Amino acid sequence: MGRSPCCEKAHTNKGAWTKEEDDRLISYIRAHGEGCWRSLPKAAGLLRCGKSCRLRWINYLRPDLKRGNFTEEEDELIIKLHSLLGNKWSLIAGRLPGRTDNEIKNYWNTHIRRKLLNRGIDPATHRPLNEAATAATVTTNISFGKQEQQETSSSNGSVVKGSILERCPDLNLELTISPPRQQQQTQKNLCFVCSLGLHNSKDCSCNVSNAVTVNNTTPSSAAAAAYDFLGMKTSGVWDCTRLEMK
DNA sequence: AAGACTTTCAACCGCTTATGG
DNA sequence: CCCATAAGCGGTTGAAAGTCT
Numbered sequence: 001m002g003r004s005p006c007c008e009k010a011h012t013n014k015g016a017w018t019k020e021e022d023d024r025l026i027s028y029i030r031a032h033g034e035g036c037w038r039s040l041p042k043a044a045g046l047l048r049c050g051k052s053c054r055l056r057w058i059n060y061l062r063p064d065l066k067r068g069n070f071t072e073e074e075d076e077l078i079i080k081l082h083s084l085l086g087n088k089w090s091l092i093a094g095r096l097p098g099r100t101d102n103e104i105k106n107y108w109n110t111h112i113r114r115k116l117l118n119r120g121i122d123p124a125t126h127r128p129l130n131e132a133a134t135a136a137t138v139t140t141n142i143s144f145g146k147q148e149q150q151e152t153s154s155s156n157g158s159v160v161k162g163s164i165l166e167r168c169p170d171l172n173l174e175l176t177i178s179p180p181r182q183q184q185q186t187q188k189n190l191c192f193v194c195s196l197g198l199h200n201s202k203d204c205s206c207n208v209s210n211a212v213t214v215n216n217t218t219p220s221s222a223a224a225a226a227y228d229f230l231g232m233k234t235s236g237v238w239d240c241t242r243l244e245m246k
Numbered sequence: 247a248a249g250a251c252t253t254t255c256a257a258c259c260g261c262t263t264a265t266g267g
Numbered sequence: 268c269c270c271a272t273a274a275g276c277g278g279t280t281g282a283a284a285g286t287c288t
Contacts, residue, residue: 014258102256
């Protein structure tokens with residue numbers, strides 16, 4: 001007994017999209033907005049499944065997509081966010097306006113992985129390769145899912161998540177990162193540091209002072225803490241009570 | 247010039263999560 | 268709650284383009 005198909009495959013096109021299909025999808029969404037993806041293909045006169053339409057729109061046709069090469073700053077941001085979030089491409093994409101999860105995932109697999117390997121860094125653990133080889137089971141990623149949170153031990157007992165939970169039994173590991181789009185609409189000409197939501201950082205060049213609430217810390221100390229955290233400048237022990245960013 | 251090999255990235259697949267009745 | 272359905276996500280695939288020999 002298999003999973004029911006998402007659409008009637010006999011009557012849908014597959015493979016690369018034609019210019020005409022693109023035009024139909026664009027004009028339909030312009031006129032009606034992103035509504036129900038399942039019913040969209042029929043309404044737009046497309047022989048595609050809703051999933052395919054959604055993907056095409058999100059990854060290729062959306063007008064706010066940046067396209068083009070990634071900048072050095074974007075590279076470094078992706079690396080930092082990946083070290084923090086792991087393969088949560090949609091979360092990472094949420095921090096890079098104009099970039100899609102698919103694009104970032106592809107870019108990671110084709111460029112950044114190699115870049116890190118050339119630096120002698122294991123792309124999976126973000127630790128030096130020789131260290132990663134000897135401590136292969138150590139992970140610095142923060143877990144999100146129920147299943148992952150159940151992983152609290154390993155053969156050598158050195159899983160960071162386990163030790164964090166041991167040291168901070170009340171820790172809420174739910175990490176909420178707000179999308180930057182709304183801020184960017186009201187804050188023009190932000191420096192790179194502030195574009196990450198890290199206002200008041202010592203590296204801020206635009207001097208935008210803005211409230212960043214991280215639990216009970218003051219905005220400025222919270223921002224500084226968050227910067228250190230994202231910049232992995234901690235002295236090896238993360239202040240796990242400050243992980244929640246709203 | 248041409249065939250082999252490698253790289254890139256759009257698109258697909260199947261699973262998980264969210265939502266509504 | 269439970270179930271059905273839709274949306275979202277991450278891993279994977281494969282065609283096309285690029286590079287090497």
